[in-house]
Structures are given as C-alpha cells and as structure tokens.
Amino acid sequence: METIPLFKVHMPESVADPLLETLFSGFIGQGPKVEEYEQLLSKYFNNQNVVTLNSGTAALQLSLRLANVNFGDEVISTPMTCTATNMPILAAGAKIVWADINPDTGLICPKSIESKITEKTKAINMVHFGGIPCDIDEINNVATKYGIKTIEDGAHAFGSEYKGKKIGNHSDFVIFSLQAIKHITTVDGGLLLCKKADDVKRAKLLRWYGIDRDTPRKDFRCEENIVEYGYKFHMNDISAVIGIEQMKYVDDLVKRHISNAEFYDRSLKDLEKIKLIPRSSENLSASWLYTMHVENRDDFMQYMADNNVATSKVHERNDKHDCFSASKCDLPGVDAFCSTQISIPVGWWVTKEQREYIVKLIKSY
Numbered sequence: 001m002e003t004i005p006l007f008k009v010h011m012p013e014s015v016a017d018p019l020l021e022t023l024f025s026g027f028i029g030q031g032p033k034v035e036e037y038e039q040l041l042s043k044y045f046n047n048q049n050v051v052t053l054n055s056g057t058a059a060l061q062l063s064l065r066l067a068n069v070n071f072g073d074e075v076i077s078t079p080m081t082c083t084a085t086n087m088p089i090l091a092a093g094a095k096i097v098w099a100d101i102n103p104d105t106g107l108i109c110p111k112s113i114e115s116k117i118t119e120k121t122k123a124i125n126m127v128h129f130g131g132i133p134c135d136i137d138e139i140n141n142v143a144t145k146y147g148i149k150t151i152e153d154g155a156h157a158f159g160s161e162y163k164g165k166k167i168g169n170h171s172d173f174v175i176f177s178l179q180a181i182k183h184i185t186t187v188d189g190g191l192l193l194c195k196k197a198d199d200v201k202r203a204k205l206l207r208w209y210g211i212d213r214d215t216p217r218k219d220f221r222c223e224e225n226i227v228e229y230g231y232k233f234h235m236n237d238i239s240a241v242i243g244i245e246q247m248k249y250v251d252d253l254v255k256r257h258i259s260n261a262e263f264y265d266r267s268l269k270d271l272e273k274i275k276l277i278p279r280s281s282e283n284l285s286a287s288w289l290y291t292m293h294v295e296n297r298d299d300f301m302q303y304m305a306d307n308n309v310a311t312s313k314v315h316e317r318n319d320k321h322d323c324f325s326a327s328k329c330d331l332p333g334v335d336a337f338c339s340t341q342i343s344i345p346v347g348w349w350v351t352k353e354q355r356e357y358i359v360k361l362i363k364s365y
C-alpha cells in the first residue's frame, strides 16, 4: 500500500492547452493573463483590491512596506508558522516581537498582542494556522485603538471564512500563497488583498520596480521618473494562466478539504489519546491542515508511518532559530501547542475509504 500523503500538487490536465498557448504566444511576462486572473480572483474574494505577485513571501514583504514598517520599528507576530511569515520582518530591518498563542488552537492571542504593543509597534501579523481564522475582529480592534496596521497571513486559508465572509476582506492587508502544495497553485505565486484602493495602486507600482506600466511611453521603459524604489515581485502570464485554470476547481477542492475535516471532527472526538482543535461555529476553516494534539507524538508518528499514513508537525516554532534570537521571550502557549500538535492527511486527494482507514487506525492506536 502506498503511503497516504500529507500534501499533493493539484495540477489538472486541462491546464496543458492554455498553458502551451500562452507559452508560445510571444508574451510570457506580466500581461493580459495576469489581468484576467486578477479579475477572477476579485470575483472569488468579492474584493476589487487584489494584486498578484510571485510568492506569498513577496506579498508579506510588500505588505510591511505598505504598512510603513521601517528600520528599527517593531512588528508583533507569532512564531508558530512557516519561517516565511517572519523573515520579511527582518528583511525590512524591523524587530520581531513575539505574541503568545492559544495553546489549543495555535492561533495568536489578542490579549498577548495588546500586552506587547509599544510606541515602536507598526504592524501586527496574524496567521490562520492550518486555515482556521484568527480572532480577526478582536485583533483589529486592538490595532485600531493604537493606530497600528494588521496583516493576515492566509497562506493556509484560501477559501476560509470569518463571520460569513471570505478571508481576504477584513484587514488592511491579507496575503495568500500559491506555492506548489497549497489548495491551488500557480507553481509559485502570491496574492495581496488590500482594504484601500490607494494601497493597491502603490502595490502595483512597487511590484515592478516602482514603474507605472499603464502609462503609455514612447520608448519602452525609458522616459518615466521612478518616485520610490520597488521590487521584482510581479506575477507572469505563465503562472497566471495556470491560476486561471485552477479557479475552475477551487470550490470543489476546498469543499473536499472541509468535508474530510468534518468527518475527522465527528469520528475522532472523545478519544482518550487525541485532543481535537475546538471549532468556532461562526467561522469556516478551509482545512489546508488537519491538526490535532497527541501526547506521545513521536510514537504516534511512527505508528502512522508504519501503517502508510504521512503525518507531520509541518511548521516548527520559529523562535528556536538563531536568526530570530533577538526576539526570545517566554511563550507558554507556544510551548504547550508545539509539544503535542500534529497534522494528518485531510486534502482533496484523501478518498472516503482512505479517511475511514485513517480513523480506524487512530482509534486502535
């Protein structure tokens, strides 16, 4: 029996024809396909302010820039995430200040955030770990009180909903990743959704060296004055054409993640050795991960591997890395969550038979 994987690339065969057409069209940079993809995404998120980029990490770096995070400023963040959430803060020359997390859910704690705010705090990063929405309203209320910008890292949360609205509509900046193993992929890619149209305008300049691509010029890129420096963060038409095709499948893919997660919620509750993550009835997790708590995690991982089911911690706490050592502090919630959290396969590729097999296996653990 082949191992049931924790992640799988979704690349439909139907992408082949449009991909080849764009590949040989003579235009493969940022062009009409990027615009078409942005329009589709705007419809999906019900938000006009969508900017496509070449990675989720680029989207985070750009949000920090738009949030006016500069050298010496502080950004409050969570260590319980992919290092990609936090490295852009260092790249901006700012200091990371860790807030603690809820030991049950792994999500950043609004009270801890408020206790870490100083005069230097410019932004708050919240991560919807595994797809579960953070306490967005509470965090935004704290941010508004102190005049601070908020960034949602929704890399795990494509299709998640907070209080009946898709993630992508609640904060100053929301980012998504379209990297290989996310719900949908453009091979590599990222999205930035902004609250304000002015931020979109600036983001579109900054993603391409600060150059306005829409103003007609006589000689290629020559006569325009660049007002502020930018990056090479834009998406290209090859990625966009893949993204356009993926949008035909996204609702079904997300539904399958959610259906598998709901099956686990029903089937694994009340087990002695497993503690499930509590769900809010107000919100919907797109369940990129299905994370739970197990006391003897190493034993459990070995048992699952012996029975051909992949499991993983997926992310290690970032504060253990030397590159983040300047931010060290006590984080009892992170200690507790990290000591038991583990994810099992939940994605669109997990069949009904496979999820039943996984449940049976866990019940007899």
Ligand SMILES: Cc1ncc(COP(=O)(O)O)c(C=O)c1O
Binding pocket: 055, 056, 057, 058, 081, 082, 084, 085, 127, 153, 155, 156, 176, 177, 178, 179, 189, 190
């Ligand atoms: C939580 C989180 N944030 C950000 C990213 C970065 O996304 P990308 O790989 O598209 O740069 C990832 C990537 O896996 C992630 O898991």
